[in-house]
Amino acid sequence: MFSIIVNFKVYREGFGKEGKGLLREISNVRKDGYDVYFAVPHADLHLAELYGNVIAQHVDPYSEGAHTGSVIMEHLIDYGVKASLLNHSEKKIGRKAIEETIRAADSLGFRLYICSENLEETRFLCESGANYVAYEPPELIGGNVSVATSKPEIIRESTDICKSYGVKLLVGAGVRNSNDVSISSSLGAEGILVSSGIVRSKQPEHSLNSLMI
Ligand code: G3P
DSSP states (O other): OEEEEEEOTTOGGGSHHHHHHHHHHHTTOOOTTEEEEEEOOGGGGGGGGTSTTEEBSOOBSOOSSSOTTOOBHHHHHHHTOOEEEESOTTSOOOHHHHHHHHHHHHHHTOEEEEEESSHHHHHHHHHTTOSEEEEOOGGGTTSSSOHHHHOHHHHHHHHHHHHHHTOEEEEESSOOSHHHHHHHHHTTOOEEEESHHHHTOSSHHHHHHTTOO
């Protein structure tokens, strides 16, 4: 299966009433061979009780207790959320926190898509026990030039590193069309992350559909 993660970030279009409408609309989009996940803002994670495949945008390594402001896996699991992004370039955490979060997630069977900005970070994540690495060059995020067309050689090198550790690679930034998906897939990526191309689209359902080959 090829994974598509739609990151709602905290765009106006992806939050509250509008976010719920967006989720309702795009959660209908299905195609054989694709798993689509929706990374919604924290305040909307309760929507996992209504819609499948809702994931978090960040999670902390702590257990229940005195950790003010934390997003913890036990609570997410209670809502039916089984996975989260981590270390997104807009929400970077330190390496120690990454290692702690991987350990906590492993003990709960919680899935982490851990973002990487470069090959060195990808290698660190693989060595730290990541199961999924999401490579996103920060300078391409939110733009119209995709990672697949702009940095194919780094996708290939990332794939090689990840494969040698048995880790799955996803790639993202600037994804706009099925060509981006097919290049990424042909270079060995097992999924993509996409945000503005869907969340800010005037026709989100059509835009998501058009990514699927
Ligand atoms: O997590 C996905 C995101 O950072 C990519 O954003 O707007 O370039 O699709 P965008």
